[in-house]
């Protein structure tokens with residue numbers, strides 16, 4: 300997740316009004332009968348962690364980070380691309396320039412499904428310069444990778460087209476995802492939902508659900524409610540991750556977040572466990588954001604919730 304700034308806080312204030320409007324607009328439709336789609340499989344957290352170990356080893360071999368313009372970023376992208384190609388995805392690499400360096404988005408399409416109602420799931424793959432970026436955002440990147448691999452293993456034949464994306468240079472202000480949305484132009488209307496996952500394994504975790512679109516929010520909230528896990532509306536990351544360019548273009552956005560450098564309250568520690576008075580991720584944007592900076596249970600819960608959303612929204 301990108302660092303907050305006064306400009307982004309202003310954007311957040313403007314965004315809060317549209318979120319309320321979306322909630323009101325969606326309330327009428329909430330009572331409609333929904334079909335019961337095929338259930339998503341359990342996502343093996345050991346497999347997600349194996350991807351995180353791989354990203355850690357890539358950082359270790361490339362100066363300690365996976366940042367935009369650094370060799371660890373491209374090595375991370377090549378690892379994901381090879382894995383997705385082998386699983387039957389159609390992948391492409393979209394280039395852009397930022398800060399004088401070449402940046403790359405990785406796009407992976409699962410063949411089939413209605414492309415005029417594409418469900419797009421994304422995470423930023425770059426770290427900051429300071430460290431390997433395993434929670435921020437190896438966690439989201441590895442989580443959606445394993446969900447994509449589950450789509451392949453289950454030979455899913457969704458009604459709506461499924462696309463997964465890993466964005467470059469998020470940490471300098473969502474540069475890769477903004478480039479993608481700009482290049483889409485009017486085709487952004489073909490994206491029925493954009494789901495964003497930026498930090499989903501925070502070591503002192505929270506469970507925050509994006510409240511930008513009432514229908515998408517409900518899909519996530521219902522899953523956590525069924526597991527007896529309390530959630531709160533996500534506010535720390537508003538306007539600070541890759542959903543922002545999509546939201547600006549009028550695409551319905553949703554997502555999950557386990558917390559960055561905000562401090563866990565006593566009430567939150569009671570609901571979720573962990574330590575009150577301590578940041579959700581004390582290693583946010585630091586060299587200690589390593590493969591040890593992950594809560595396995597939070598990573599597993601969030602990844603299963605992503606799979607459920609991908610299955611439900613594409614059916």
Ligand SMILES: [Zn+2]
Nearest residue numbers: 300301435470
């Ligand atoms: Zn970040």
